[in-house]
Amino acid sequence: xxxxxxxxxxxxxxxxxxxxxxxxxxxxxxxxxDRIAKRLLSLERARLATWLGHxxxxxxxxxxxxxxxxxxxxxxxxxxxxxLFLSGLLIFGGMWDLLTGESESVPVDFPGVKVISxxxxxxxxxxxxxxxxxxxxxxxAAATERLLADRLLGPSSQERMRRRIAELTAxxxxxxxxxxxxxRRIERDLHDGVQQRGIALAMLIxxxxxxxxxxxxxxxxxxxxxxxxxxxxxxRSVAWRIYPTALDDLGLRxxxxxxAEQSSVPxxxxxxxxxxxxxxxETALYFIVREAISNAIKHAGARDILxxxxxxxxxxxxxxxxxxxGGADPSGGGLSGLARRVRALDGSFTVDSPPGGPTRVxxxxxxxxxxx
Numbered sequence: 001x002x003x004x005x006x007x008x009x010x011x012x013x014x015x016x017x018x019x020x021x022x023x024x025x026x027x028x029x030x031x032x033x034d035r036i037a038k039r040l041l042s043l044e045r046a047r048l049a050t051w052l053g054h055x056x057x058x059x060x061x062x063x064x065x066x067x068x069x070x071x072x073x074x075x076x077x078x079x080x081x082x083x084l085f086l087s088g089l090l091i092f093g094g095m096w097d098l099l100t101g102e103s104e105s106v107p108v109d110f111p112g113v114k115v116i117s118x119x120x121x122x123x124x125x126x127x128x129x130x131x132x133x134x135x136x137x138x139x140x141a142a143a144t145e146r147l148l149a150d151r152l153l154g155p156s157s158q159e160r161m162r163r164r165i166a167e168l169t170a171x172x173x174x175x176x177x178x179x180x181x182x183x184r185r186i187e188r189d190l191h192d193g194v195q196q197r198g199i200a201l202a203m204l205i206x207x208x209x210x211x212x213x214x215x216x217x218x219x220x221x222x223x224x225x226x227x228x229x230x231x232x233x234x235x236r237s238v239a240w241r242i243y244p245t246a247l248d249d250l251g252l253r254x255x256x257x258x259x260a261e262q263s264s265v266p267x268x269x270x271x272x273x274x275x276x277x278x279x280x281x282e283t284a285l286y287f288i289v290r291e292a293i294s295n296a297i298k299h300a301g302a303r304d305i306l307x308x309x310x311x312x313x314x315x316x317x318x319x320x321x322x323x324x325x326g327g328a329d330p331s332g333g334g335l336s337g338l339a340r341r342v343r344a345l346d347g348s349f350t351v352d353s354p355p356g357g358p359t360r361v362x363x364x365x366x367x368x369x370x371x372x
Contacts, residue, residue: 013069080138087128091127093127193234197227204223268306269309273316277316284345288361292338322359326359327353346365347364349363
């Protein structure tokens with residue numbers, strides 16, 4: 001259908017180009033011609049997206065695309081239509097001969113061999129062969145139209161560069177915001193956890209110093225020792241959340257295993273990477289998993305979590321699924337920070353968390369770090 005619609009549209013485009021060529025020399029007629037050209041380009045994009053599964057970004061007036069596409073579309077569309085008509089006629093004629101018994105013996109010559117065949121069978125074979133050729137021609141024509149759309153209808157090199165610069169500028173701003181948010185989170189962890197335990201420890205030691213009763217002093221020292229252990233655990237936890245040393249020393253698999261062991265709910269890690277990713281990608285994967293697990297436990301009440309880390313030839317992907325209550329907000333501080341980190345590496349980040357669950361947080365990153 002896409003090629004047949006393209007054939008009809010191609011005739012319209014050829015007529016428009018023949019009329020618009022002379023009119024475009026008149027300054028007053030250029031703007032109306034450009035409007036009609038843009039309308040035809042919109043129809044072409046809709047046809048490509050609907051029937052050929054191909055999308056292109058709007059760019060320019062595309063007179064060159066209209067000229068080439070119209071010619072290809074008319075030749076390919078009506079060629080396919082003629083092939084379908086001929087193959088249908090041959091197949092129908094062959095079936096008619098076989099069903100009515102009116103078929104005749106037809107000599108068929110092959111190199112060194114002469115075969116007497118039924119005319120109905122010959123018609124069916126030739127019709128099927130023409131149908132296969134028509135199908136192959138239709139696929140080739142569709143591929144040609146996609147190629148023309150990419151080359152002539154897409155953005156120019158300057159436009160692509162402009163969009164890339166805008167994307168990098170936005171990404172840089174996102175990174176700055178993500179770093180600021182991470183610093184604020186670290187400050188909260190230190191203030192609410194480590195600092196409070198440090199104050200409690202100092203108070204216990206002060207009371208022990210001023211205690212007149214040796215037994216009471218010993219009891220306070222014992223409490224201070226317990227509090228110091230908790231303070232060390234808190235410091236270790238904050239340091240691990242900032243950046244785990246195991247990630248550098250042992251790699252992503254070991255770091256994710258550590259996250260799973262520290263989790264208060266069962267976490268299954270399915271790690272299918274053949275080689276260690278580059279440092280930036282490895283760090284991003286780690287923080288995605290850690291943040292997703294933390295959200296699942298704190299906010300969704302998850303009872304089981306699955307982490308899957310996979311790869312293909314070009315990308316590395318991670319998906320964290322849980323059986324919690326769902327309703328995760330992608331614009332929340334933690335998830336939005338992850339999205340900015342992933343975008344900075346030219347990756348994609350998705351959150352699927354309908355109310356009632358389950359939740360799936362997924363990211364796909366390139367194996368190589370983008371460089372501008």
